[in-house]
Amino acid sequence: GDSVTQMEGPVTLSEEAFLTINCTYTATGYPSLFWYVQYPGEGLQLLLKATKADDKGSNKGFEATYRKETTSFHLEKGSVQVSDSAVYFCALRINNAGNMLTFGGGTRLMVKP
Amino acid sequence: KAGVTQTPRYLIKTRGQQVTLSCSPISGHRSVSWYQQTPGQGLQFLFEYFSETQRNKGNFPGRFSGRQFSNSRSEMNVSTLELGDSALYLCASSETATDTEAFFGQGTRLTVV
Numbered sequence: 001g002d003s004v005t006q007m008e009g010p011v012t013l014s015e016e017a018f019l020t021i022n023c024t025y026t027a028t029g030y031p032s033l034f035w036y037v038q039y040p041g042e043g044l045q046l047l048l049k050a051t052k053a054d055d056k057g058s059n060k061g062f063e064a065t066y067r068k069e070t071t072s073f074h075l076e077k078g079s080v081q082v083s084d085s086a087v088y089f090c091a092l093r094i095n096n097a098g099n100m101l102t103f104g105g106g107t108r109l110m111v112k113p
Numbered sequence: 114k115a116g117v118t119q120t121p122r123y124l125i126k127t128r129g130q131q132v133t134l135s136c137s138p139i140s141g142h143r144s145v146s147w148y149q150q151t152p153g154q155g156l157q158f159l160f161e162y163f164s165e166t167q168r169n170k171g172n173f174p175g176r177f178s179g180r181q182f183s184n185s186r187s188e189m190n191v192s193t194l195e196l197g198d199s200a201l202y203l204c205a206s207s208e209t210a211t212d213t214e215a216f217f218g219q220g221t222r223l224t225v226v
Contacts, residue, residue, distance in 0.1 A: 103156035
């Protein structure tokens with residue numbers, strides 16, 4: 001079946017540090033890839049997405065590139081802020097198979113001032 | 114445009130009881146998906162509905178059921194509650210049957226005692 005693996009947290013960084021959260025996947029069909037963010041007490045918000053190989057998704061300084069050859073979609077940000085503290089989920093959706101998402105386990109990011 | 118509305122936000126139930134959770138999707142959205150989020154299992158897909166038809170179902174026991182009404186509102190029901198059913202239940206709405214962005218509600222926090 002489909003699965004997503006992402007690095008376990010928590011990841012603790014100082015403000016303005018560089019962030020990388022690794023994500024790899026296995027898919028039964030051609031997937032679209034997503035990063036979602038969850039703030040305390042909230043639902044999930046879409047952070048960025050990529051729908052085909054070599055696409056780069058970006059939003060709010062975060063970036064991730066769809067790498068088919070390594071089945072990866074690593075999340076990066078050049079300079080994190082305290083307000084980026086949250087749980088980040090990598091997810092995939094198989095194209096033309098509905099809207100069902102398969103999620104990774106989530107990575108908690110804590111940014112200290 | 115109003116977002117995805119889930120009611121109630123919090124519920125406390127006793128083992129053996131049943132519970133019904135409600136989700137009102139974004140106006141114009143016809144696809145609704147449900148997810149269970151727990152610290153141990155992470156985010157797991159429950160089921161997906163489009164135009165009152167269940168399109169996909171996750172690997173959950175038959176105690177978990179759902180339905181969608183003609184106005185696209187959805188309910189999920191859990192019968193004979195177990196302690197392990199304690200979780201955050203998230204609903205996501207999407208505009209069409211496939212390949213469209215999922216917008217999440219804030220969730221219903223169910224505690225089984």
